[in-house]
Amino acid sequence: MGLKLYNSLTRRKEEFKPLKEGRVGIYVCGPTVYGHPHLGHAKSYVSFDVLVRYLCYLGYSVTYVQNITDVGHLTDDADEGEDKLIVAARKERKHPMALAEYYTRSYFEDMDRLNCVRPDISPRASGHIVEQIELVKTLLEKGYAYEVNGSVYFDVSKFDDYGKLSRRNVDEMLAGARVEVSPEKRKPVDFALWKKAEPNHIMQWPSPWGAGFPGWHLECSVMSMKYLGKTIDIHGGGLENQFPHHECEIAQSEAANGVQFVRFWIHHNMTTIDGQKMGKSLDNFITLKQAFSGAHERLTRSYDPLAVRQLILNSHYRSPLDFSDAALFAAQSGYQKITETVKAVRKRMPAAGKGQTDKEVVEQLKKMREKFETAMNDDLNTSVALSVLFELVRLTQKLLEDSNTTMGTLNLADVLFDRLGGDVLGIVKDEYPQTGETDEEMLDEVLDKFNIFVEIRSLARENKDFELSDAIRGYLSTSAVMIEDRPDGSFLEDLDGFLKRYKDLKKRGRKEDAEKYKNIIINKFAKWYGK
């Protein structure tokens, strides 16, 4: 059985077959870069990242295109709003392109941390103005568009299929239109292809209709066509963009090319925070940087980027996902369980016996892989796929308990972690840094201060002074630091996460907060040490 995907166009799960044998072209609506990416972006791009990863796992050669919207996205769809970037740029007193560049970098940085594989092509809308003008010309020539006073609109009445994706009836929409309609439009549903720019508009380009800028929907049609061809296998995006954005893309592309635009439309569902819709107006969105550093009032701690990723994969991409501190916390625990198991098996492998591989284990692992693939083939059921990874965790722990387990057997488990947990789900890393390993002197200094206590405690334990050793551990735990006693010594197990917070703050340029944090740590210990 091959991969089945839910196609929004037909509202059914369909067997996925690419247009060209063995090759897949996928286009995903990327971010408008006017702010730091938030948890909603994470759900979106992790979902499509897993799709791309799984297609690769199945052996397809994938071309993944994801645009960067750095111009032309108006603040409302009545075509009367301002460009989002210009609004944001004015607020920050920067050139819109400087702002776009800054947030584009921020976006890639956060996506890297979420272990999203970078798209093969990340085209910028501003870099494709020429092509966009060409498409508008084509639409005018073919009679699908009309020019009014320096702006060009798409004439929806000329395109019979308008509404086929969102199943909207154009006439009903006319009756229920709540948006203030631009008087230039012939019909309220018509949408802008090119907008005339006022002289003081910062981002504008010359065109046959005068100076202006492209309509928002145009870029996706143009860039997908340029890099993937007139008909693409998969187009992904958020459910909220199904209408009007994707509907308009279809109209533009199919009117211009006369062929089907997209074969599979894949839409992921939305994100809420504590059960509430996440929105600018509600001022409740959590950026990824805040989630990774814990610097948000709704969060009780910092979360590992891959724990955030795991939470996203815990539910289906077409289900809505509610981010709450409790849910993140649970994901963090589960993520650590997987991570610790992978680390343990890798640590153990070189020392394990050379004997034969356990046939029964081989059989179990094979079944797990089958279950995993069956789940993923069923419209990317990552929830079940993740459960298979936990089955693998349980099996591996059992193997580790048995001192007779051979290197070969452990290796097979590790391979499965790599392929399923790493290649496909992206929550298992190739390598994990040693606890406490840092690249900053300051961190080493702080680390040393903690380790003094570990040493003192070790001495106390040697003397069987458990009252003192417990007091030290108890004290450290109030500073969010845990001492863990293992057969091979005592370690500051949670220090890693604790220091990450300091590191994050520093990295993000929040020097004051980082400094405050650092001083609290050091002062606490100086005080204790002075007693």
Added chain:
RNA sequence: GGCGGCGUAGCCAAGAGGCCUAAGGCGACGGUUUGCAAAACCGUUAUUCGCCGGUUCGAAUCCGGCCGCCGCCUCCA
């Protein structure tokens, strides 16, 4: 008002007519291990799937009604 979705254990979340006397994770509790913890391991934690009817030999899964929640139709990933 129009269109669509959801309601499964304390929490998150799969399952979409019989393999379900319902995966997996988190949490909680009991046990093994440990000076005590932590981690790990073992076990327990929904006779029941919002409520009420119906279809069926059989329903969490299909149909109808009701209640509750949410999304889109206006910018959002």
